[in-house]
Amino acid sequence: MLHIPPVSAWVARFAPLVPKTAPVLDLACGSGRHLRHFAGRGHAVTGVDIDLQGVGDLAGAEGVEIVAADIEAGPWPFAGRRFAGIVVTNYLHRPLLPVLADALAPGGVLIYETFAQGHQRFGRPATPAHLLQAGELLDAVRGRLQVVAYEHGEVASPRAGVVQRLCAVADLAPVAALGGSPEPHPVPAP
Numbered sequence: 273m274l275h276i277p278p279v280s281a282w283v284a285r286f287a288p289l290v291p292k293t294a295p296v297l298d299l300a301c302g303s304g305r306h307l308r309h310f311a312g313r314g315h316a317v318t319g320v321d322i323d324l325q326g327v328g329d330l331a332g333a334e335g336v337e338i339v340a341a342d343i344e345a346g347p348w349p350f351a352g353r354r355f356a357g358i359v360v361t362n363y364l365h366r367p368l369l370p371v372l373a374d375a376l377a378p379g380g381v382l383i384y385e386t387f388a389q390g391h392q393r394f395g396r397p398a399t400p401a402h403l404l405q406a407g408e409l410l411d412a413v414r415g416r417l418q419v420v421a422y423e424h425g426e427v428a429s430p431r432a433g434v435v436q437r438l439c440a441v442a443d444l445a446p447v448a449a450l451g452g453s454p455e456p457h458p459v460p461a462p
Contacts, residue, residue, distance in 0.1 A: 294356030300363035369412040376442040390434035
């Protein structure tokens with residue numbers, strides 16, 4: 273029987289910022305916990321992973337697209353497509369960070385949560401290639417997306433570790449009344 277972990281609290285918190293029914297991409301979707309969450313919210317969803325065993329039960333489901341792709345070695349499988357939401361958890365491949373920002377539709381939301389330096393004392397992943405540096409997600413979106421929320425630190429739940437989390441919106445349109453800053457987006461309560 274397939275074990276599906278609970279939805280990340282970070283993802284659940286910021287999911288309402290994704291425009292209703294708009295398409296969502298779950299990158300490195302694994303068991304599809306976030307794919308399932310957004311499908312349950314009425315979104316058309318696309319999940320991509322190198323191994324689709326965890327989402328095999330969703331193949332052919334209405335509003336669900338499952339793509340087998342090696343997103344680290346192969347070409348980006350969504351060239352020319354835009355998503356209203358992109359979710360990435362427990363996964364890092366740095367060359368994709370600018371690609372993800374480009375794949376957001378105007379007003380689209382990037383929800384990202386993965387491991388950071390310091391996590392190695394808690395277990396895997398433990399190599400620098402799989403651990404974000406302090407502020408790395410902020411640097412990746414600076415000047416491209418508006419940051420709604422960011423966290424970096426040690427957590428005890430759902431398992432002990434060091435994580436970095438970001439929610440950012442593809443909306444940098446300047447507002448004159450705000451001195452040229454973009455219109456702020458709501459920050460959902462934790």
